[in-house]
Amino acid sequence: IGNPRLIEGNGDGVVTIDLGAVEHFVNKPVAIFIANPNPAGLNELVTFDGRGSTHSNPQSGVIASWEWDFDFNPTGAVVNPNDPYDGFTQDATGSTATHTYTDNSRTVFTVRLIVKDGLGNVSYADKVVVVGVPTKPVVQRPFSTTTDLTPEIRWAASPADYRLQVFNVTTGTRVSVIDLSGLTATTYTPTTNLAVGRYEVVVTASNSSGSTTSDSYFFDVTRVNLTSPVGDTFDITPKFTWDAIPGAFGYDVWVSQTKPVYKQTVLRNQSVSGTSLEATTSFGLGEFTWWVRAFDADGVVGAWSPSKTFTIKQVAFTSPASVTMNVRPTFSWTNMNAARYELWVNLVGGQSKIIYQSALTSTSFTPSSDLPNGTYEAWVRPLAADGEAGLWSAKYTFQMDYRVGPTTVSPVGITTDTTPEFTWNAVDGASQYDLWVNNLSTGVSQFIRVLVPHVANATTIKYTYASALPAGNYRWWVQAVAASGAKTAWSVATDFTVPVPSIINPRGAISTNLPKFTWSGVTQYVKYDLWVDNLTTGAKQVLRVQDIVGTSYQTTLPFENGSFRAWIRGIDALGNISQWSGPADFSISVGVGNAPTLLSPSGTTSNNRPTFFWTGGTGAVTYEILVKNITDASQPIVINVKNIAATNYTATTTLTPGKTYRWWVRGLDAAGNGLPWSQPLDLRVVSNGALPSFSPEDLANLGMSVPVVAALTVEDWDAEPVRSITAHPAGVVVQIDPVVETERTEVVEAVAVVPAIDLAAEIDAVMQEWASDSFFMELAEAAENVAVPPVQPVVSVESASNDQTATIALMSAAAVAGIVVNRRQSSDEEKK
DSSP: OOOOEEEOOSSSSOOEEETTOOOOOOOOEEOOOEEESSSBOTTOEEEEEOTTOEESSTTTOOEEEEEEETTOSTTOOOOOTTOTTTTOOOOEESSEEEEEOOOTTOOEEEEEEEEEETTOOEEEEEEEEEBSSOOOOEEEESOSEEOOSSOOEEEEOOSSEEEEEEEEOTTSSOEEEEEEEEEOSSEEOOSSOOOSEEEEEEEEEEETTEEEEOOOEEEEEOOOOEEESOEEEOOSSOEEEEOOOTTOOEEEEEEEEEESSOEEEEEEEEEEOSSEEEOSSOOOSEEEEEEEEEEOTTSOBOOOOOOEEEEEOOOOEEESOSEEOOSSOOEEEOOOOOSEEEEEEEETTSOTTSEEEEEEOSSEEOOSSOOOSEEEEEEEEEEOTTSOBOOOOOOEEEEEOTTSOOOEEESOEEOOOSSOEEEEEOEETOSEEEEEEEETTTTEEEEEEEEEEOOTTOSEEEEEOSSOOOSEEEEEEEEEEOTTSOBOOOOOOEEEEEOOOEEEESOEEESOSSOEEEEEOOTTEEEEEEEEEETTTOOSOSEEEEEEOSSEEEOSSOOOSEEEEEEEEEEETTOOBOOOOOOEEEEEOOOOTTSOEEEEOOEEESOSSOEEEEEOOTTOSEEEEEEEEOSSTTOOEEEEEEEEOSSEEEOOSOOOTTOEEEEEEEEEOTTOOEEEEOOOEEEEEOOSSOOOOOOHHHHHHTTOOOOEEEOOOGGGGGGSOEEEEEEETTEEEEEEOSOOOGGGGGGEEEOOHHHHHHTHHHHHHHHHHHHTTSOBOOOGGGGGGOOOOOOOSOOOOOOOOOSSSOOBOOOOSTTTTOOOOBOOOOOHHHHO
16 A cells, blocks of 8 residues: 555664565554663662653654563463563553562563553563673673774673773783773773783673673784884885784885985875885985884774884995096995995996996906096996896096096195194005195295005095194195005195284384284184283283184283283184294383372382382372282282272282282272273292202202203303204293203202292393394304204293203303303394
């Protein structure tokens, strides 16, 4: 009649259409219910829910009543199957109901639900409720091996309360990692990652009648293990491989590039069925990182594997050198772990493929015949066992040509290292190198000319000249020499400059006692050292400022009137120190204006807490005194006192004997503002009491070594070998050998430490003038043995031994020991 049959055949509450039957329409309700828990414990409240009941005609049929019998037909008597009420006892009504079973003599009860629609149509359903211990849980998940670090743990069991226990048994000892009770669901997902290892799962179901424990269930947590590629490879379409995960449904592969630029994804495949994946397009050169993760049989994806990194590289030549003297040079290249290599060499402007090898199994090749002179270009590439080729190397150019010299590297341009390292590329086949350096500033050819041995397997050859190079411009060449004596051409000339600062100002007469020093320098100097001597008084380092940044320095304390000489030297970032500049002389002759005039002390004093006296200055209400220790290079301030009411001040700071001090005074007005500083005075503090007198023998017997000076005449010089003569801003020192003949000991006078230092300024001034050609010595034939070393910035006169004769250092001429010298005015022709 065209009406399909609606059926509910499986008790799930869903009415569907039977498309396979043509029958009369059935119009009646369908009884459906659940019992929870089931099994239930004795005296445990069981909830029955009949709300899932439905009707075969849901458009018009409505459930009107629910009737419950919680123990249907307990005697098992025969009932009429066509009468739902035969043997039925109504225990409750309503869509839901609860009941507690208290009879401990039985474990099985039949529950009947009868439903009735509004037309009186009836249907029923029976369900068995078990009262007793829960059924034994069965653990089903995770799979025996999983890469999921928080895997879902799943079990099948009747409704109950569950205790879940998970143990880490990787080491053979059970270590509890999860222990949860009171669970009602049959699944649990860990909230923190499980460590890689082996685990045991135990589930216990409990109700009021007892508990039942599952069998132990074991599973392994692992990570995908990547096998290749790792490290260096030449394969530009690499094949990625990894170890299989048991039970895995598939894999997800991800590759990123990290160098030379970052690319998040250069390869991604989320449906790899096997344990390998080969790229189909070239990755190119660079560094790459990759990961793999697995999907289990349920489609759940695991954790990413630990990453692996690999680098796709080109092979690179390591020999021959860019210039070779070997007519059969050995070609060698980096090892790419290839099955074989292909080598291709062209003669530029000549034969192509003058060398071609396609099946080299080592990383080197030596031709069996001589190569002609010329320039060559070479390439090499690796080949895999299956013939897949890597990238060709970058073009490598070399010369097998005696007409070409080595390639120079450094020094070139400006070098602030006065002992620069000469560096050039090694020449294959050379046994030594001929280094030639000219001083362009002085016109001295072969200022350096030395043979430097070749170093086996070196790519560059280095040579450092033992002495400091004077400031100036230089040009150098190098030539390779074979063991046979054959030589290459000289290299291309390379120029470099060893700079030295030059003082610009002050020079000549200046009209201020607060001069500003300026000088020329180079950018390579990061700081400068300024030294100023007073030529009028002979005082050394009246100004010494180190670590000046920039090419100028403004003095803050005034110079006295007189003549001065200044030097400057530069220091680079590596601490290399330049030579001292040429001297810059200047003179000051200015009035003191309204500044105070210093009276005393000056010269030497034995009072280490002296009283300072001065005349008052114009406009001064109080005074400020400043005293600096100029013996120390940093010239620290040792006294600085303000608001002195009188024109004198007695030091409260103890001055150190053996030190020289410089002091200034200025007035302060009523507001405390500073007025001009005075010109300075110097004083030296000496020890109290008379200086002791010792002979060299006395001091030697005491195990002491002190400076002494010899009183020698000109005719004595031929018997006194001169050890050294050194001139520099600190002065000039002449040192002779320490051996003194016995008959001369009566004219050797020990000089105590303090007076020797007192005379240092005078000694240095005399010797400095002598070294600048104002003095000369007639040394007769002995002059041939006098060696004059280059200018040095440091004075050092030391004892040569601790034997019975003290070291004798000739520190000056007539100023100390009466050495006879003749001074004369040289004619212009003689000076020339």
